[in-house]
Amino acid sequence: MDSFVYYLRSNASPTRKGDKNDKNEAEANGRKHVAPRLTRPSPKRQPHSLLFLPNFPVPEAPLSDPKAASSDPKEAAKRVVGFAAVDRYVEPGMCVGLGTGTTAYWAIVRTGERVAAGEPLVAIVTSAATEKLCGEFGVPVIPFMARDIDVAIDGADEVAPDWSLTKGGGGALFREKAIAIAARRFIVIVDDSKVVDQLGRFPTPVEVVPFTLAWVQRQIAGQFPSAKATERIHDGRPYRTDNGNAILDCAFGTIPDPRALAGALQAIHGVVDVGLFIDLADAVLCTAGEGVRELTRL
Ligand code: 5RP
Numbered sequence: 001m002d003s004f005v006y007y008l009r010s011n012a013s014p015t016r017k018g019d020k021n022d023k024n025e026a027e028a029n030g031r032k033h034v035a036p037r038l039t040r041p042s043p044k045r046q047p048h049s050l051l052f053l054p055n056f057p058v059p060e061a062p063l064s065d066p067k068a069a070s071s072d073p074k075e076a077a078k079r080v081v082g083f084a085a086v087d088r089y090v091e092p093g094m095c096v097g098l099g100t101g102t103t104a105y106w107a108i109v110r111t112g113e114r115v116a117a118g119e120p121l122v123a124i125v126t127s128a129a130t131e132k133l134c135g136e137f138g139v140p141v142i143p144f145m146a147r148d149i150d151v152a153i154d155g156a157d158e159v160a161p162d163w164s165l166t167k168g169g170g171g172a173l174f175r176e177k178a179i180a181i182a183a184r185r186f187i188v189i190v191d192d193s194k195v196v197d198q199l200g201r202f203p204t205p206v207e208v209v210p211f212t213l214a215w216v217q218r219q220i221a222g223q224f225p226s227a228k229a230t231e232r233i234h235d236g237r238p239y240r241t242d243n244g245n246a247i248l249d250c251a252f253g254t255i256p257d258p259r260a261l262a263g264a265l266q267a268i269h270g271v272v273d274v275g276l277f278i279d280l281a282d283a284v285l286c287t288a289g290e291g292v293r294e295l296t297r298l
Contacts (some may be wrong), residue, residue: 015052040263048051070153077103077191077287078155082106084214085153085189085285093253095147095219097179098134099154100127100172103189107153124149126179127172128242136266145177152183156277157202159188159284163297164258168275171232171241179274190283192293195286204265205275210238210246212270218269219268220250227252245272 027140088108090096098108108123108130115121115138122140124147125131134141154176165188167173180186206229208216213231220229232239232247239247255261255276262276284295 033182037268074191074193075251078103078189079106079109081189081191081285081287082108082153083110085187086110086114086130088285088294089151089153089185089187089283090114090121091150092121094121094150095142096121096123097152097154097183097186098123098125098130098150099152099176099179099189100130100138101155101170103155103191104130105133107189108133108137108139112139115139122147124179126154126176127170129170129172136232144175145182149179149183151185151187152179153187154180156188156190158199159190159281159286160199160258161197162258163279163281163284164199165247165277165281166199166202166204166275167267167277168207170246171205171207171247173238173275174203174207174241174243174273175246177277177280180277185282185293186280188281189286190284191287195284198256199256199276200252200254203251204261205232206248206265207241207243207245207272207275208248209270209272210240210244213246213248216248216268216270220248220265223264224252241248243272 082103082107086096087110090111096111098111100106104126111121111123112134122142123134125134125141126145131141134244156165156167157169167176206216206220209279217229217231220227227250229248229250232249252261252267258276259278262274262278265271265274265276282297286293286295
């Protein structure tokens with residue numbers, strides 16, 4: 001946490017990719033402004049800014065939701081950031097990328113409430129599990145690329161000061177990354193336990209074509225002798241992603257250079273995707289006491 005550079009800014013509305021400032025910046029750089037983009041530009045400027053939103057209004061959880069009755073403070077924190085992200089970034093008529101996991105769950109709930117209130121929102125989902133939840137909460141789902149994604153909202157397993165993320169604890173990393181890349185803005189929602197000085201406490205999920213599993217494990221052992229790459233097991237059976245692939249949970253210890261590690265892993269034949277998200281997040285909403293902290297890029 002200490003290595004984040006914190007600035008207090010006014011509680012202004014967030015700017016969007018494709019907003020005037022982006023356009024001016026693009027024109028100043030001699031580029032034609034085209035949004036959305038399907039590949040990400042080179043790393044953005046450091047340092048990061050921090051916008052503290054201590055009194056972010058969060059509506060009450062619907063009593064019909066069994067999770068709303070939970071007295072677990074972590075569950076309450078997840079709800080706060082999930083609701084805050086939707087209320088801060090989702091505007092009527094938008095197409096929203098919806099993430100996977102227990103924090104993204106609350107963004108789905110809130111999106112459902114807004115649809116029920118009459119807003120014409122649609123979602124593009126990161127997993128079959130999220131599609132099912134959208135069905136339960138009345139959020140219309142459209143296929144990937146059927147529309148441009150205005151904003152994607154998703155959880156993370158770790159967030160580091162260089163804006164790198166670990167994702168894939170729920171096994172949805174491949175589709176999550178596709179949606180994060182394609183979205184105009186990608187908003188990460190976490191409770192403050194996920195904000196770390198360096199990635200690596202959480203094992204890095206690596207999605208692998210099952211045929212090549214042993215090969216990939218051998219390559220990782222050769223390149224990273226102190227790492228431990230363990231096949232994910234679920235309900236006593238090898239876990240399979242929505243794409244039919246296996247997951248290796250790789251304990252590397254602290255990761256000083258996530259970009260280099262992601263590149264080395266991605267280069268191994270059989271690796272489909274790596275749960276390291278580099279330079280994709282546009283903002284992080286994180287619980288802070290009673291409120292929500294927002295980390296945005298300067
Ligand atoms: C799923 C993910 C999740 O976003 C990540 O695992 C965080 O999940 P949770 O909010 O349940 O802690 O990457 O693949």
